[in-house]
Amino acid sequence: MWTGASVARGEHAVVVGRPEALVAGLAVLADRGSRAVARVWGRPVDAVVLVPATDADAAALAAPARVEGLAALAGAARVIVEPSGFARLSRAGRQIVLTHELTHVATGAAVHAGVPAWLVEGFADYVGYKDSGLPVAAVAAELAAAVRASGRAPAALPGPDDFAARPPEAYEGAWLACRYVAEGFGERALVALYRAALREGLDRALRDTLGLTISELTLRWRAYVRAELAPGPP
Ligand SMILES: [Zn+2]
Structure with missing residues (x-):
């Protein structure tokens, strides 16, 4: 799979794959992503970024996890790039995806099962989008359309079924x-919540760091979603 592959070393990332120009560019993006992770999570993340030549190779590397249609996938200390999905992204989109995946590497998302999907994915997108300068309406366009159409925010924080059925709205x-x-x-409270959820599960982490139950957080989140995406009289 790696015959003739190029290697580029950044400060925090080693990128292996092809073509050479993409590998070199990814080393720059990965270092920038690692610094973005450090500014939120508290320390930079070191990772190997693998860029196989074909989507089939990416799927084989990622198995049993699925990388199809994701552009990239984080494992333990590594990020696998799906070549066709990644190629469709803009430069800004590539940075966001790579920073998202490096956040997963930093938090050990592939090896810790106890943190709920909304916190795992939401935190990775929080770090990924933080420096993007994109407005909320652009980042959350699909959810905004759904909230405007139905006149209400989703009833519950997105769970695994939502991520499978309606990925854009769930993310x-x-x-x-x-x-x-x-x-x-x-x-800092968001980071503390994540770290506490890793140690003691979500319910205790919410109580210890925010003083909230999951029901209280859900109510506040629903109000925030309405205010951000469909402002106006209730
Ligand atoms: Zn993710």
């Missing part, structure tokens, strides 16, 4: 949940 809702915690309680 956007998860991102807004983490953005709400960072805006309402401070970014």
Whole structure:
């Protein structure tokens, strides 16, 4: 799989794959992503970024996890790039995806099962979008359309079924949940929530770091989603 592959070394990343120009560019993006992770998570993340030549090779590397249609996937200390999905992204999109995946590497998302999907994915998107300069309406366009159409926010924080059935809305809702915690309680509280959830599970982590139950957080998140995506009289 790696015959003739190029290798580029950044400060925090080693990128292996092809073509050479993409590999060199990814080393720059990965270092920038690692610094973005450090600014939020508290320390930079070191990772190997693998860029196989074909989507089939990416799927083989990722198995039993699925990389199809994701552009990239984080494992333990590594990120696998799906060549066709990644090629469709803009430069800004590539940075966001890579920073998202490096956040997963930093938090050990592939090896810790106890943190709920909305917090895992929302936190990775929080770090990924933080320096993007993109407005909320652009990042959460699909969820905004759904909220405007139905006149209400989703009833519950997105779970695994939502991520499978309606990925854009699930990711956007998860991102807004983490953005709400960072805006309402401070970014350090968001990081503390994640670290506590790794140690003691979500319910205790919410109580210890935010003083909230999951029902209270859900109510606040729903109000925040409405205010951010469909402002106006209720
Ligand atoms: Zn993710």
